Amino acid sequence: MTKILEIKNLSKKYHTKEGEILSIQNLNIECVKGEFVSLVGSSGCGKSTLLNIIAGLDKQSEGEIVFHTDKAKIGYMFQSDCLFPWLTIYENCLLGLKIEKNITKENEKKVLDLLKKYKLYEFKDKYPNCLSGGMKQRIALIRTLALKPDILLLDEPFNALDYQSRLAISNDVYDIIKKEGQTAIMVTHDISEAVSMSDKVYVLSKRPCSVKKVYKIELENKKDPIHNRKDKRFMEYYDKIWKDLDINV
Amino acid sequence: MSKEQKDFLNKIKINKFLIVSIQILIVSLFLLIWQVLSDKKIINPFIFSSPKKIIETIYSLQQSYHLFTHIFTTVFETIIAFGVGISLGFIIAILLYEFKTLAKIIEPFLTMLNSLPKVALGPIIIIWTGANTKSIITMALLINLIISIITIYNGFLNTDTYKIKLLNSFKANKLQLLTNAVIPASYRTIISSLKINISMSLIGVITGEFLVSKKGIGYLIIYGTQVFNLNIVMSGIILLIFISFILYEFMNLLEKKLLKEK
Numbered sequence: 001m002t003k004i005l006e007i008k009n010l011s012k013k014y015h016t017k018e019g020e021i022l023s024i025q026n027l028n029i030e031c032v033k034g035e036f037v038s039l040v041g042s043s044g045c046g047k048s049t050l051l052n053i054i055a056g057l058d059k060q061s062e063g064e065i066v067f068h069t070d071k072a073k074i075g076y077m078f079q080s081d082c083l084f085p086w087l088t089i090y091e092n093c094l095l096g097l098k099i100e101k102n103i104t105k106e107n108e109k110k111v112l113d114l115l116k117k118y119k120l121y122e123f124k125d126k127y128p129n130c131l132s133g134g135m136k137q138r139i140a141l142i143r144t145l146a147l148k149p150d151i152l153l154l155d156e157p158f159n160a161l162d163y164q165s166r167l168a169i170s171n172d173v174y175d176i177i178k179k180e181g182q183t184a185i186m187v188t189h190d191i192s193e194a195v196s197m198s199d200k201v202y203v204l205s206k207r208p209c210s211v212k213k214v215y216k217i218e219l220e221n222k223k224d225p226i227h228n229r230k231d232k233r234f235m236e237y238y239d240k241i242w243k244d245l246d247i248n249v
Numbered sequence: 250m251s252k253e254q255k256d257f258l259n260k261i262k263i264n265k266f267l268i269v270s271i272q273i274l275i276v277s278l279f280l281l282i283w284q285v286l287s288d289k290k291i292i293n294p295f296i297f298s299s300p301k302k303i304i305e306t307i308y309s310l311q312q313s314y315h316l317f318t319h320i321f322t323t324v325f326e327t328i329i330a331f332g333v334g335i336s337l338g339f340i341i342a343i344l345l346y347e348f349k350t351l352a353k354i355i356e357p358f359l360t361m362l363n364s365l366p367k368v369a370l371g372p373i374i375i376i377w378t379g380a381n382t383k384s385i386i387t388m389a390l391l392i393n394l395i396i397s398i399i400t401i402y403n404g405f406l407n408t409d410t411y412k413i414k415l416l417n418s419f420k421a422n423k424l425q426l427l428t429n430a431v432i433p434a435s436y437r438t439i440i441s442s443l444k445i446n447i448s449m450s451l452i453g454v455i456t457g458e459f460l461v462s463k464k465g466i467g468y469l470i471i472y473g474t475q476v477f478n479l480n481i482v483m484s485g486i487i488l489l490i491f492i493s494f495i496l497y498e499f500m501n502l503l504e505k506k507l508l509k510e511k
Contacts, residue, residue, distance in 0.1 A: 055418050057414065057417055057418060074418070075418075076414075076415070076418040078411050078414070078415070079411075080409075080411050082409070082411045082412055082415050084412065084429075084430070084433070084434075086433050086434075086436065095419070095429070096419045098429075099416060099419040099420070099421045099425055099429065100419060100420070147419070
């Protein structure tokens with residue numbers, strides 16, 4: 001088991017007119033290659049800030065992030081599918097490669113293969129407004145995978161979907177991630193989503209955000225997320241994490 | 250096709266027909282009443298002119314006063330002002346977007362200039378640029394430029410932040426951000442600013458021609474007033490209505506075509 005990412009004693013301070021806000025304090029996280037890691041925390045606890053720091057869009061105040069690969073490439077997926085309405089599906093998938101000036105025959109073939117594999121090939125010349133929310137989310141994933149990222153960051157990726165599609169799409173996305181052997185870090189506030197999809201769940205405290213507990217998810221019969229939700233040990237993990245989060249309504 | 254669908258389509262057709270015929274009726278009635286009142290001397294035909302007189306005047310203007318030169322001059326000046334205004338507006342909006350501090354610095358000045366009635370600057374413009382076409386186009390630019398800058402700049406600012414964040418996660422540079430997200434996302438705003446700009450340019454050109462000119466529809470109207478020939482004034486106004494309608498409809502068509510392609 002090779003570690004791919006280590007976050008050591010990470011802290012993040014924000015400066016606003018009203019004063020200084022400590023958003024993340026002494027956070028430690030490890031991620032192994034091929035692993036699906038979830039970070040669960042109540043909303044506003046600084047989870048998205050953490051992902052922004054890992055992606056290099058924001059800078060930590062203290063601590064370090066160590067990638068155990070030569071040139072760590074990060075793929076980032078958001079709540080909104082963020083497809084560009086003026087580009088066709090295929091052009092959307094190539095967007096990241098276009099920005100990196102890396103559109104080669106080989107990469108184009110990879111994108112087309114991914115589209116075929118996940119049954120989206122026939123829509124490749126259509127525009128995003130013709131697709132359902134779930135299809136858009138899958139396109140967004142293919143756009144990210146086209147860049148061959150070492151680590152995939154998912155920021156509440158199913159938030160914009162209704163409950164039914166949320167279950168179905170998380171299944172699809174999980175399937176794609178596992179088939180492509182991707183390492184993924186997902187931020188969510190949905191406990192059942194975290195338990196059903198992950199190999200490891202970090203429970204984060206309220207602000208300032210730090211790791212409260214880590215669970216290695218060992219189900220009796222691990223399969224796809226929808227199936228995992230029916231596992232005997234699923235509720236066990238759910239209850240434990242619920243208590244950890246200490247949600248006061 | 251089901252009966253209900255047919256009825257529905259018929260209803261739409263009848264409604265459209267009704268609207269167009271009432272519009273035609275209004276115009277015809279207006280012209281007819283105007284003509285009759287003028288013929289019966291109920292209104293003073295010398296001051297109010299009449300549709301028949303206007304047609305006669307336009308015909309004679311075309312023979313003696315080179316009507317097409319006037320029309321051409323006004324349209325030409327409008328198009329130049331429009332082209333320069335929209336290009337400058339676009340470039341300045343990009344600069345403001347790229348340099349946010351600059352934008353904040355000049356924002357109050359832009360607001361001030363925008364609310365200032367530009368006609369007030371007319372005399373200064375004439376003195377500075379001379380009494381020629383240049384001052385007319387400057388006048389039109391003053392009127393159309395600020396509003397173009399503000400419209401396009403606001404369009405840029407409204408770009409979805411997630412799109413920018415996504416491109417940043419791809420490590421895009423500033424130019425790539427502009428060409429891949431900010432400008433295409435503001436496409437609709439830019440096109441609707443074309444429509445605003447063409448109307449503003451025409452207003453500017455006519456204002457300019459009122460102040461200083463030897464040719465153009467604005468000149469005809471002012472000339473007509475000076476020699477107290479209201480037939481010429483009315484003809485000028487009627488021509489102006491047609492010109493602005495045609496320019497606006499042209500922009501409408503252009504908008505439809507450009508938006509269809511995307």
